[in-house]
Amino acid sequence: MIWVYLILAAIIATPLIIEATRKRMGDKARATAPGQFAQLSQGITHYQWYGPGDGPVVVCVHGLTTPSFVWQGIAKGLAQMGFHVLVYDLYGRGFSDRPRGLQDRAFFLKQLNDLLEDQGVDNDITLVGYSMGAAIATTFAARAPRRVHELILLAPAGMVDLKKGILGFMARTPVIGTWLMLGLYPILLRKGLRAEKGNPTSVAGITDLQDAELNWCGFVPAVRASLAGILSEDLQEAHRLLHREDVPVLAIFGDKDTVIPLSSRDVLQHWNSDAQMAVIGGAGHGLPYSHTVDVLEKINGFVQHRD
Incomplete structure (x- = not known):
């Protein structure tokens, strides 16, 4: 009988041991990173600037799993348009620190506000958010609409529930949810990759x-x-506030996206009837890096029209 308990203990311990023995982010890893680092109130944040220093500022916010390298193509394209582009790693990703605790809108807005203050960005900005980053960008714009010149959302989260099935169970269930997340999520992510x-x-x-x-x-x-955290929050009022405050919004969707379905477009249009919508044919959820030229064309048309 003792063997049963030992086997059970080993099964329970394995995901926890694997997580504990994974590499730790620190100075050695950061020595090879592009860009720079800022010591902010919640930890170290990795960031990088692209484009002319005197250009209008664009801040790009990445999504749930892919750090700021997701913006390489988009940032270079925006820089060629004359923008001064800031990309950064959200906490828990890339070369930034891994503070513990809930990652809700307050958590992410603190990081973004801290970084903008650290970098001396006090004028209005163009915000570009991808997937979960679009939710962060939306809540930032709703909190400070006069600071946002325009808001551009790529495959935006916030209109549909992303926590269905096993992901939802892992996110909302204490203890067992954490254990399952550590054990199963790497398998699920690698399958998608x-x-x-x-x-x-x-x-x-x-x-x-x-x-x-x-x-x-x-x-x-x-x-x-x-x-x-933020992916469990209701963003309807934030989008409605952007409509009331006349913040220009462009939302770009991929018609083959299985993470953010095209039905999100209709929900967003209902919340903000002034938001401009664009759909890129053949694009899945990775549209910022899989359809970079198309995305840049949509953005260029939007900002040129506004100018």
């Missing part, structure tokens, strides 16, 4: 870079903290 392997991309080796995130301690808990 294998399906994208070999697809066209503006970010060289992006699936390998995305897979490598799983090697770092704190990444999977950060994903769970975001699922239980």
